[in-house]
Amino acid sequence: MSSKKLNTHEAAAFLGVKPCTLEVWRCKKRGPKYSKLGSRVMYDQQELETWFASRSVHTTDTAPQLRSRI
Numbered sequence: 001m002s003s004k005k006l007n008t009h010e011a012a013a014f015l016g017v018k019p020c021t022l023e024v025w026r027c028k029k030r031g032p033k034y035s036k037l038g039s040r041v042m043y044d045q046q047e048l049e050t051w052f053a054s055r056s057v058h059t060t061d062t063a064p065q066l067r068s069r070i
Contacts, residue, residue, distance in 0.1 A: 003044055003046035004044075005035075005043065005044060006043045007043075008022050010043075011048060015048060031051075032047055032051035032052075
């Protein structure tokens with residue numbers, strides 16, 4: 001099942017960044033995956049969610065406990 005497709009402004013709002021940030025990331029080959037349809041740039045909402053989730057950072061409160069070596 002395919003998820004909703006978002007344009008640059010919608011994707012930026014979804015991620016909480018400015019549209020120009022996504023434009024810069026595209027030029028630098030960074031950021032979430034996108035598709036081009038002619039001159040239109042489209043983002044898959046599920047890809048944005050996956051990309052965002054992959055950026056989570058573990059803190060000392062959320063990191064898995066490391067085993068002490070004996």
